[in-house]
Amino acid sequence: MDDQMANRIEVKALSLSYGPEVVLDALSLPIPSGQITVLAGPNGCGKSTLLRAIRRLHAPQSGQVLLDAEDISKLNGKALGRRIGLLAQSPSAPQDMTVEELVRLGRYPHQAMMQPWGAGDDAAVAAAMVGTGVAEMRQRRIGSLSGGQLQRAWIAMVLAQETDVICLDEPVNHLDMAHQLDCLELVTRLNKEQGRTIVLVLHDLNLAARYADQLVFVADGKVRERGTPETMMRSDLIDEVFNVTAEIIIDPVHKRPICIPHRRS
Amino acid sequence: MSEVVAMRRRTMPGSTTIALLAVFAVFVLLFLAGVGFGSTWIGLDTVTGVLLGGGDRTDRLVVLQLRLPRVLAAAIAGGAIAYAGYLLQRITRNELASPGVLGVVDGAALGVVLFLAIFSNESNALTVPVAWQPLAAALGAMTAIGLVFLLSGRQASSAIRLILFGIAIAAVAKALTTIFMLIGPIYQAAQAARWLAGAVNTINWSEVQIMLMVLVPVGIVAGIAARNLPPADLDDASSRSIGLNLPVYRIIMFLLAALLTAGAVAFAGGVGFVGLIAPHMARLLVGRGRMAGIVMSILLGAIILVGADLLIRVAFAPLEVPAGTVTAVIGAPYFLYLLMRKDNSNG
Numbered sequence: 001m002d003d004q005m006a007n008r009i010e011v012k013a014l015s016l017s018y019g020p021e022v023v024l025d026a027l028s029l030p031i032p033s034g035q036i037t038v039l040a041g042p043n044g045c046g047k048s049t050l051l052r053a054i055r056r057l058h059a060p061q062s063g064q065v066l067l068d069a070e071d072i073s074k075l076n077g078k079a080l081g082r083r084i085g086l087l088a089q090s091p092s093a094p095q096d097m098t099v100e101e102l103v104r105l106g107r108y109p110h111q112a113m114m115q116p117w118g119a120g121d122d123a124a125v126a127a128a129m130v131g132t133g134v135a136e137m138r139q140r141r142i143g144s145l146s147g148g149q150l151q152r153a154w155i156a157m158v159l160a161q162e163t164d165v166i167c168l169d170e171p172v173n174h175l176d177m178a179h180q181l182d183c184l185e186l187v188t189r190l191n192k193e194q195g196r197t198i199v200l201v202l203h204d205l206n207l208a209a210r211y212a213d214q215l216v217f218v219a220d221g222k223v224r225e226r227g228t229p230e231t232m233m234r235s236d237l238i239d240e241v242f243n244v245t246a247e248i249i250i251d252p253v254h255k256r257p258i259c260i261p262h263r264r265s
Numbered sequence: 266m267s268e269v270v271a272m273r274r275r276t277m278p279g280s281t282t283i284a285l286l287a288v289f290a291v292f293v294l295l296f297l298a299g300v301g302f303g304s305t306w307i308g309l310d311t312v313t314g315v316l317l318g319g320g321d322r323t324d325r326l327v328v329l330q331l332r333l334p335r336v337l338a339a340a341i342a343g344g345a346i347a348y349a350g351y352l353l354q355r356i357t358r359n360e361l362a363s364p365g366v367l368g369v370v371d372g373a374a375l376g377v378v379l380f381l382a383i384f385s386n387e388s389n390a391l392t393v394p395v396a397w398q399p400l401a402a403a404l405g406a407m408t409a410i411g412l413v414f415l416l417s418g419r420q421a422s423s424a425i426r427l428i429l430f431g432i433a434i435a436a437v438a439k440a441l442t443t444i445f446m447l448i449g450p451i452y453q454a455a456q457a458a459r460w461l462a463g464a465v466n467t468i469n470w471s472e473v474q475i476m477l478m479v480l481v482p483v484g485i486v487a488g489i490a491a492r493n494l495p496p497a498d499l500d501d502a503s504s505r506s507i508g509l510n511l512p513v514y515r516i517i518m519f520l521l522a523a524l525l526t527a528g529a530v531a532f533a534g535g536v537g538f539v540g541l542i543a544p545h546m547a548r549l550l551v552g553r554g555r556m557a558g559i560v561m562s563i564l565l566g567a568i569i570l571v572g573a574d575l576l577i578r579v580a581f582a583p584l585e586v587p588a589g590t591v592t593a594v595i596g597a598p599y600f601l602y603l604l605m606r607k608d609n610s611n612g
Contacts, residue, residue, distance in 0.1 A: 078508035085506065086506035091500050092500040093500075105498075109507055157507075
């Protein structure tokens with residue numbers, strides 16, 4: 001029972017195919033409450049699909065995803081939208097939408113016919129914009145933002161949902177180093193200060209190792225191995241999952257393991 | 266374009282209200298002129314007087330029985346098609362979408378031609394009540410949009426794919442319509458041909474009534490359903506992750522747009538391009554606001570069709586050129602202009 005409560009999400013034997021192509025193969029994964037879980041793996045391993053399946057954007061052929069021990073297939077869309085936020089890869093919005101209009105859409109799952117926009121919604125939108133540093137560009141149009149600003153506006157939209165679980169699919173793709181750090185530091189703050197459960201898909205293994213509490217290697221639609229970055233960052237495992245020979249050293253600043261890939265194996 | 270102020274929150278900023286009032290004033294003037302103009306000119310003051318319950322018997326007869334139904338029908342049909350176009354442009358996130366481009370207008374027209382072919386007798390009379398005509402149009406419109414949707418398959422979220430299939434379905438529906446008019450036992454072929462091109466000149470009060478009975482409820486339902494349009498502005502994954510069931514919502518909006526189109530086409534004929542131009546101009550005038558966009562689209566659609574009908578009577582009298590021809594002459598270049606613009610999708 002204790003174990004169950006400690007896991008906010010429990011993925012159980014999830015199988016999912018696109019036509020004949022098996023993407024997730026009876027995959028199981030516990031996602032601990034209040035931690036940062038990072039999914040990593042080679043291209044096409046199924047990590048993005050797994051993240052989307054956790055938010056029920058894909059219907060599995062078999063298996064289930066439990067959220068607080070409740071099967072998510074039994075929840076309606078808005079109820080799920082109040083509990084799990086997801087920022088997909090390369091999201092899009094009309095170019096002439098303002099930042100504030102976008103962030104306000106994060107309140108959609110909290111609204112109903114009989115429950116119009118209220119002070120709580122305004123507060124959530126304001127907090128989300130301040131937290132991501134987009135408050136001063138609230139009137140700017142989406143089309144006029146730089147890549148980093150745009151990404152922060154989208155994260156603000158997800159934050160305005162006020163969900164306990166936040167899933168981000170490659171949030172630092174296409175961002176320069178400074179904005180990558182900004183983004184991941186923001187995610188860490190949400191986790192450490194507000195205790196939110198975070199699930200990230202990250203391509204960069206060293207960033208993954210730096211920010212993850214639980215690092216998960218996904219390969220061929222299965223969880224190959226999971227654990228703390230210290231236990232996961234081994235050259236034999238990295239060789240097996242990513243097909244590269246790598247040297248592992250400890251990053252002198254963050255005291256986390258980092259890998260230096262030196263050739264394709 | 267960038268100085269257009271978007272509607273924010275629930276309050277309309279001044280410029281939106283002013284734009285709406287200005288366009289409404291244009292509509293009223295055009296409407297009165299539409300009623301006043303004909304084989305005899307009736308002054309706007311007389312028209313207003315009759316509409317408010319005054320005027321002498323001849324004026325009342327001409328205005329109320331001959332002219333008003335025609336102008337009213339043009340306004341209703343133009344407004345409804347523009348409304349449908351607004352919904353389609355929003356839900357497909359593409360300004361090239363419209364009832365005409367997606368095959369809905371031609372689908373509805375095919376429905377009506379089939380209806381006329383099947384249910385008219387040798388003396389050019391319908392064997393069933395004319396009230397069934399919108400139903401035939403609706404079936405045709407929904408079949409067309411349904412086919413476009415099915416053919417687009419898993420990529421139904423791609424506006425370009427929908428538009429390509431829409432154009433194909435429109436062509437098929439047009440061809441079938443022509444075939445049925447040539448070979449079918451249709452005794453009203455000449456009339457049907459004129460109606461097809463969009464003509465409101467033969468409309469009477471009972472038809473206006475039927476139009477209103479169909480379009481008002483559908484319009485209200487669509488207005489309520491449109492509350493979910495803002496989250497549908499996002500890509501599929503984002504809109505679904507904030508809790509909108511986009512695949513279902515998209516189908517609902519397509520069906521509502523098809524019904525609005527059918528209600529208009531059933532009596533006003535195939536008035537092309539109104540559903541493309543009006544919502545696009547509305548967006549330029551009032552920005553992204555939903556209610557302002559809908560109201561502005563309806564007003565502009567009504568203005569375009571009432572204006573086209575008026576132009577015909579001023580420029581081509583006594584010939585009754587179909588109003589759809591005029592809207593096509595204006596609309597086709599506009600469509601080309603939208604096609605040639607570099608940034609033609611808002612995604």
